[in-house]
Amino acid sequence: MGQIYSKLKVAILLLIFAGITTVTFAQLVNVTGTVVDATDGSPLPGVTVLQKGTTNGTTTNMDGNYSLSVDRDQTLVFSFVGYSNQEILVSSTQINVQMVEKAELLSEFVVIGYGIQKKSDATGSVTAIGDEDFNKGMITSPQALLSGKVSGVQISGDGTPGGGSTIRIRGGSSLSASNDPLIVVDGIPLDNDGVSGSANSLNAVNPNDIESMTVLKDASATAIFGSRASNGVIIITTKKGKVGDALKVSYSGKGSFYTIPNQVDVLSGTKFRALVSGQYADNSNATDLLGGSYTNWQNEVLKPAYGQDHYLVASGAIKNLPFRVSVGYTDQDGILTTSSFERKTGAIALNPTFFDKHLKINVNAKVMREANRFASNGAISSAMLFDPTQSVLSGDQIYNGYTTWLQTDGSGLPITIATSNPLAMLNLREDISEADRKIGNIQLDYKFHFLPELRFNINAAGDYSSSNGTIFVPATAASDLTNEGVNNVYDQEKKNELLDAYLNYNTDIDAIDANIDFMAGYSWQHFWRSGTSLNRNQSLLEYSDYETESYLVSFFGRLKYSQSDKYLATFTLRQDGSSRFSPDNRWGLFPSAALAWKLGEEGFIEDLGIFSDLKLRLGYGITGQQNISGDYPYLARYTYGQDNAAYQFGDSFINTLRPEGYDKNLKWEETTTYNIGLDYGLFEDRIVGSVEYYLRETADLINYISVPAGTNLTNRVLTNIGSLENKGFEFSILGRPIVSDDLYWEVGANVAFNKNKITKLTATDDPNYIGEHTGGISGGVGNTIQIHTVGQSASSFFVYEQVYDDAGKPIEGLYVDRNEDGVITGDDRYHNESPAPKALFGFNSSLTYKNWDFSFAGRASIGNYVYNNVDSENGTLGNIYNSVGYLSNVVENALYTRFQSKQYFSDYYIQDASFLRMDHMTLGYQLNDVINNTADIHLSVTVQNAFVLTNYEGLDPEVFGGIDYNIYPRPRTILFGVKIDF
């Protein structure tokens, strides 16, 4: 925090700078009056007073007074940001006005980078979702609120308790660098790295506290965030109290019940026994291994679970101090036995105003403590593979009583390569963590008394987290017998600090019927983290620690120009300096420009009588990406080796010292986005939506790529080589077919198509270069199933073409000799599909009838392909018996293909995983004025993950990255909720 104070100097100087800028207008006097806030009677400066239909107007001064020369019988329009417009017929020379603050702020305004903006004036692709529209259910992560709601935004959550989600906005713009969007919480751009020991980097924000989430998709909207904005920006705004509100207390509680939707179809004990007995009829070594039990191992490790969530909030205002205080508690068990998540959150928001609303102060503080127990996902595959004829417990004390495959030499030692007992893996492994996080900021927004058009905003923020965890496995566990158990301790501390400040000048130029909004600012961010880890096993102590930091310094500005409220233009420019790059490459300039034409305001469109709104938008912008692993990738560094990678010289073991590979010219990658969009509203906005087309070209891809042999200190370094493009089309529609007092029905849908293509990958553009392999699979060592190749989608599957028999069954080991050289080699692999969906759909509906409400939301993904690694690894008959002395179960697919040995690279296992998932369905009932008229109660029941429609044969078609193995099953959740407003 100390460094923040030094940065305050900057802010003070900016204030001084602001004081010397003045703009004046000539005025005539006829009508005079005072404009005040309707709630507290305070004068409102800066209110626009305009003679309707003309460009004749003025604004109120510091005391809320105005004077304007105007003809009689004309109408004056009073408008002010955040307040409803008022139109008053000029009937006297003294017109005093009480302005009413808009209740539905969000419906009219959207939060953008460093400010808010009228939605109708937005020139970029900006979608805001308010809390009314959030997804319902047992939602512990903010990301899940948005799932399926915004076209072009793919949010894929996992099934773990307290787990996170992966967000992709318009596909990925990077190959090796992060594809996560920038997330800004109450003006604080978070780092994307998360907190070790916490499954989700956004757990510190209780979803109940969120007022709105705004998705900025195109570069004209995101470029103001510069080097971190290539993958879009999500701005999260939390709820606040309001001046004049009475004290409101509200409680909401949820109880949830998690069930297991389905299981991997492995052989039952009976079938497995028959299979082994048949296959190994003449090999008693194999058949002797069969046990006498019938165990469904998946039933043993996956159990229904329960969760609860409580949330209490008080909000209101003490005189001029609006406040909102909330506490939350979440306790959730995972369906994979032993996994659990517990979280406590607290949030406080104070937003007082001073000096007749000239100074607004926003104070936000969020605290979170979470406790996790992580379960080994490996237990899921062990549950598939462990011989179903064995019992869970052996009846012996050894290995904590768990049945274990033992070496056949009578030594009693476990077979190290045999399947581990899944319950031993879960119950004997204590992998627990605790994480604390505090995020706070103070934001001052000052409107100059002598020039209310000018605003100064300063925001100081800190984000601190500390976490620690332990992993313990007893020395008696078969899995870690050789190590004499596991006893690891780790901790981490993170400090991220932010200071930013900007000046905003906004004025109408009545003479030309225009509005100018200019903003210039400065931002400073410091990211610091350190951690230790201690592994204590055998007689050895392995200790390691790290400490690292990075800085980001930025200057930015934005000019918005509006002509006649029909023609809008926005220009932004940001210069970012990052400590992650060398002084020569440190600074990057990120410009953007956007134009919008409010067609709906034109007479020829108005005359059609159909469109209540129609706006054409054109955007262009350059954004950057610098989120790479390591804070010093450009520096020539040496790293010490650990004690267990030392080398023997004589009788001593020498810890080694290694020079690291590096690219001293490394810089950020740049994405250029072109966007064309049309926002429409039909029939008095009963139908609204937008259509967009975009092209995103990323150049100078930050990529781990092979360098010419001998030129660097390792074979692949992080460097800027290559380019890729994403092209897409998005369409969204929201309709309100029925709007009446008793019945309200809203239905929305969106669709997004995205096509991703790598356009350059190497320095030489060698046309024969096959590409960079990626996508490691389970099975064998170091096998990969995907590839990045020029001209193909990133991470395309790279496989052999399977040959099938007349009955359509794959013939084992027989592939098409695609290059016709007579032999099947790696050169016969070809580019199959890719895991990225070709189209994403979102749909939702809400219906309110009197006190009842019903809503649902779902998603569909079309053309996303998955490598069924579960079948490829566990679908062969040749591996049910290992002569070392153990048996392995197989999936039913093995009985179909009858493959003897594993055919990892057959395109047979690349499967269409298109799906439709009903994310939630909620039925609610509102009870008003109960408990002696003190409270309103809302009751609801929700089914989350209600059903999935898919042809995919695996457990769940939604596999981020496209390789299906060890997926933590997404539970089906039934949830009962109650919300009481006092």
Place this chain on the structure above:
Amino acid sequence: MNIKMKSIMKKYSIYTMIVTALVLVFASCVKDLDTVPLDPDEVTSATVYENPDSYYQVLAKLYAIYAVSGQQGPAGMPDISGIDEGFSNYLRQYWMAQELTTDEAVIAWNDGNISDFHDMDWTATNEFVTAMYNRIYYQVSLSNEFIRESSDAKLDERGFTGATKTAIQQYRNEARFLRALSYYHALDMFGSVPFVTEDDEVGAFFPEQISRADLFTYVETELIAVETGLADARTNEYARADKATAWMVLAKLYLNAEVYIGSPKYDEAVTYTGKVITAGYSLQDNYATNFLADNHLSNEIIFPIAYDGIHTKTWGGATFLIHAAVGGNMSAADYGIDGGWGGTRTTSALVKKFLPDASKSYFVNTKSTAVYPLIYVPGGHQGWAPDAVDCPTLASVNSDDNYEGYVNFPDAGNEFKINATPSWDENYGDNEPDNVLDQNGANLTAVDAGYYKINVNMATKAYTFEATHWGIIGDASPSGWGADTDMIYNPTTDEWTAEIYLTANEMKFRANDDWPINLGDSDMDGILEYGGGNIPVPEDGNYVVTLKLGSGDYTYTLTPEAVDSRAMFHKDGQTLEITNIGEFTEGWAIAKYKNLTSAGDAGSDLAFPDTDFPMYRLADAYLMYAEAVLRGGNGSAGLALDYVNLLITRAYGNDKNEIGSTDLTLDLILDERARELYWEGHRRTDLIRFGKFTTADYVWPWKGNVANGAAVDAKFNVFPIPSTDIGSNPNLDQNTGY
């Protein structure tokens, strides 16, 4: 505020002051961007070499490149990427490239394109070839960096003098040696490759490709240049290179010069192997101790890659060598490890190099030259074809009407006939049956499967047949005259065999554990007679005894089975021949490397062996010397023979198998290299030098992905430059054929 200040205020407008102030403040924030690593474990190149200890530690890294895969054991901070870290290990890659491509090893696994090695159909995209190449250039690049940073100019600049400076200069010579060693690997495996030295700074450039011949000269020059700067043989710290190590690489270079540059350098090969041999190394008494957890004590190992279960952990190297070779019913404890990975075995081609040498047999299976009248026994056992070559016969050794022979009927109920000629013209069965043949009679039947003695009198047409199984009896055999030692019938060779320990006494063959049918050799002519004299066994020892019956002369052999102690196979539960490379139990396993000390104790860690890899051994130098002399190098033929016989004598524990000068041929050298050095990473280079790697001259099971072995394209004598490098360096031309 004084007057002066006021005047300044006037002179410079407030705007200028503000702008100046802003610039100053922003500049200070901007300075924050100049970060340096906070972690003391990470140091910048600018400061690292200020400490002389850093040189020692970087040198340790250069050696460790061969042993481990990164800065964290066994994995976690990899040196190279793009492949599983454990697989990426230098020694593991080197071993796979040199052994899996040959008759010495196969691997059961499905990892990526690993099967390409044994199939001999690798391409430029093969990830293991790529990893080998990347490992070589990892060594070259890091050595270059070290050599650059330890130039005399840099040492002076950093103020190092005296012993410190001298020590670093020796490190630099070792770095140059290690770079030459890896360039030698590049030369051997890839041929013409990109060339970088310490003069090429780290950065984005495209190295030029050097021809194989120029690289040969470079490696040769470097090794000779650093030789004097290296420690004398056997005087450096353990596991560090010395003069003898450099001689060994030079000798390899020269011995293979015909392959590398097309002209012979056998004189030089003799010179440098000679230097190694006389440097003071000596053979271990026990061959096996070179491959055990305490093999750092071996006086035979010239250059090891050192491992330690606690301090030097990797999933490659010795961990891979030992774990991957254990599977099937092998007991992990017998190898000092916690469990096998069931991967590597050998082909029968290697096993057969250890089989008893038939030329040393007593009583060779020589039939007499006599031609006997025959009758024929066609039937279900051979396809009812009296004219077929495999049609069993009965012979009349006295040229009378009495015919006798032994016929194997593999199946119960096997039907057959007796034909007077190799045709159906005159064939006999037995209609009644009454043990008298009837012409064109019903088929004869062997009720049970077995090896039958058949007698026919063609005059009376009376016949008998009797199932027999054979054994050895006599005071030479372990059971004495009281009981038989059973022999095993081999239908392929139509012989009965036994591996048996015999003493220098007497023995006979007899059937069915009784005396009515027994064979001896009265006149010791190698041809047996019923009730013949006892056969004297010449000396105590293990013998392979064979008995060949059939028809005509019955013969036998007694082949002393000298035990080659280098034949460390695990046969139990394994088949000799391989029908499916993916099955560990097919192909004999190799029990050469173990994480056990010579006292039989397990190493310091069951997962990570202590066993060092013997990259160069004295035995290799002996065989190289002999080969260089045989190929015309200017050396002593006598010494060459002596050196080979030293190895043979150690192998058998006695000098009875010593060879003579006429036995010392190149073919013997190649086979002896297989017996002595199998699984030590030499085989691919050896087979190429002998012209047998890709050609039809020598095939082994599954060579070229054909069960019986087949020749492959000659392009496979070098590996292709990986496509990753062709793709990133436009100066490179691919090796011919790829």
